[in-house]
Amino acid sequence: MxxxxxxxxxxxxxxxxxxxxxxxxxxxxxxxxxxxxxxxxxxxxDPQFANSQFQLTAATHTHRALIISIVSPHETLSIDLEESLDDDNASVSLNPNFLASGIAIKGSCRGFILLHCSSSLSLWNPSTGVYTNIPSGYNLDADADAENFYGFGYDQSTDDYLIVSISSDTDSSYLEFFSIRANTWKQIDPGTYIHHTNTIFDDDPRVGLFFNGAIHWFAHFLDLKKKVIVAFDLMERKLLDMHFPDQFISELDYCGLWVFQEFLSLWSMNYSNDTVQIWVMKEYKLHSSWTKTHVLPSDTSSTLYFFPLHCTKRGDIVGVDDNTILMKYNDDGQLLEHRSYDNDPCGYHVTMYTESLLSLPEDDAQA
Incomplete structure (x- = not known):
């Protein structure tokens, strides 16, 4: 048997x-x-697993757009820009029920979104739903005549996240930063920079771009009486400045910063010929490496402006206009597709992020 x-x-x-x-x-x-x-x-x-997962996701250029309505209740969408804009399966509705009215996105880094609401700051991981409130700093409730600029980034040398706030008026600037690990605000002298407000695009667009370990803004360098790109180095805790391309003549009201194909990039609107020009700094901090790479038509819709958000794996450029219509161009500047996500007359804020399981580091005093 x-x-x-x-x-x-x-x-x-x-x-x-x-x-x-x-x-x-x-x-x-x-x-x-x-x-x-x-x-x-x-x-x-397992923090090692979470970090490895994020590094792998970031290396494969798997990025999503987050679109969040300004008023409550906050309609919030996460959209995979690698897929067709007409693919309903590429977008996911989120439910950030902890948000109050008057929300604004102030930065994005390693899967976390910095949010500002009613003079308070919060960090939110839309992938896990976890959020953390940030204590008030010195100048978060600054005088109404002052302009407030924000940035959010990661200091790899200390495994720490920093929130940067700059209060700027006609005479001077004040810079403070919050360390997540130390759970404290610190102030430094920002020097003779007055940061630039390009409010033609949005109610509150003064958000710094995190790239290569630094947060970048547009500013006026008073000593040189010149417009520059100013960057706050998170590891060195100091400011540096970079000049615009020699042939760049656009007003700062009509341009912005983004990351294009792993390079610091500058886009500018040219209303005289209805185009968007894209400049790339091929070698970081090297002025002579600025190169104009694309000229995209912007007259394909009746909107006020178009600014790029993301470059897909295929090389397509995806951006948004003032009606929260996502638009996708190929590398030759041909409009491939567009789709509106704006059901709120008060408008939306948009940012890019990478999905992650990461958690914020603990306070050193509690670790």
Whole structure:
């Protein structure tokens, strides 16, 4: 009599399971926490896994656009810009029910969104839903005549996130930054810069661009009486400035900063010929490396402006206009598709982010 052979139990080495999980979307990973205790521990509380997952996602250029309405209740969409804008499966509705009215996006870094609402700041990870309130700083409730500029970035040397606030008026500027790890605000002398307000585009667009370990804004350098790009180096805790391209003649009211193909990039509107020009700094901080790479037509819609957000893996350029219509151009400047997401007459704020499981570092005093 022959014995029945039991089906062998399939076994995967722990290291292989980790490699498989690292390549899954965050949405799937959150669902898979309930598979077993081991997976729950890996996905929920292993900082090395979370960091590896983020690094892999960022390296594959898997980025999403976050569109959030200004007023409450906040309609919030997360959109995969690698997919067709007409693909409903590429967008996901989020429910940030902790938000109050008058919300504004002030920065994005490593999957976290810096939000400003009613003179208070919060950090939110839209992938996990976790948010943290930030204590008030010295100048967050500055005089109404002062202009407030914000930035948010990551200092890799100390594994710390910094929130930067600059209060600027006609005579002087004040810079302070908040360390997540130290849980404190500090002030430094910002020098003779007056930061620039380009309010033609938005009610509150004065958001610094985080790139290459520094946060970048437009500013007037009073000593040189010249407009510059000023950057706050998060590791050195100091400001530096860079000059615009020699042939760049656009007013700062009609231009902005973004990251294009891993380079610091500058876009500018030219209303005389209805185009958007894109300049790329091929070598960071090297003025002679500025190169004009694209001229896109902006007369394809009746909107006031178009500014780029993201370059896809295929090289397409996706941007948004003043009616929150996403528009996608190919590398030759041909409009491929567009779609409106604006159902709110008060408007939306838009930013790019990378999905992550990352948590904020603990206060050193509590660690």
């Amino acid at each position: 022959m014995r029945k052979v039991k089906n062998p139990v399939l076994y995967l080495p722990h290291e292989l399971i980790i490699q498989i999980l690292l390549r899954l979307p965050v949405k799937s990973l959150i669902r898979f926490k309930c598979v077993c205790k081991s997976w729950f521990s890996i996905i929920s509380s």
